[in-house]
Amino acid sequence: MKTSLKFKRMERGLKQADLADLVNVRRETIGRLEQGQYCPSLRLAMDLAKALDTTVEDLFSFNDEE
Secondary structure (H helix, E strand, O other): OEEOHHHHHHHOOOOHHHHHHHHOOOHHHHHHHHOOOOOOOHHHHHHHHHHOOOOHHHHEEOOOOO
């Protein structure tokens, strides 16, 4: 999984904790998502996209080879 989550978050001037609060997860979850260590549920992906005013497709891309 590739993600632009960190870039989009920083574009909005948010800290990991700020974004975590907006989508009701722990800051550590945001960190793991940004590092590609955690695959979000559809619900979380949609909540993140809404909080960052973007689309799920802009935040996450999946490689079939992974």
